[in-house]
Amino acid sequence: MPLITTLFGIIQSLLTLYMFAFIIMAILSWLVAFNIVNTQNKFVYMVGDFLHRITEPLLQPIRRILPDLGGIDITPVFAIIAIILVRDGLLPTIFQILVG
DSSP states (O other): HHHHHHHHHHHHHHHHHHHHHHHOOOOOHHHEEEEEESSTSHHHHHHHHHHHHHHHHHHHHHHHHHHTTTTTTOOHHHHHHHHHHHIIIIIIHHHHHHHH
């Protein structure tokens, strides 16, 4: 049982970190759009590139489903909602089934 509990905690923590990656990516994109930070800075570019690489696999399928809203990209909101539903709804249910 402790292994399942530990695994459950690790998965929940990873999902929470993934959710924060979406939030940080959105904030960074606003800072770049308003020219507060510059992507020519090596560190800013590396952080933005890393966040783009880890968030895009979940955002692409959502973008294919949602209609284009012009300059507004609301796909991170749907991704965060999906992560919360999995983390707080599906994962505890699976845990309860496994533990009994």
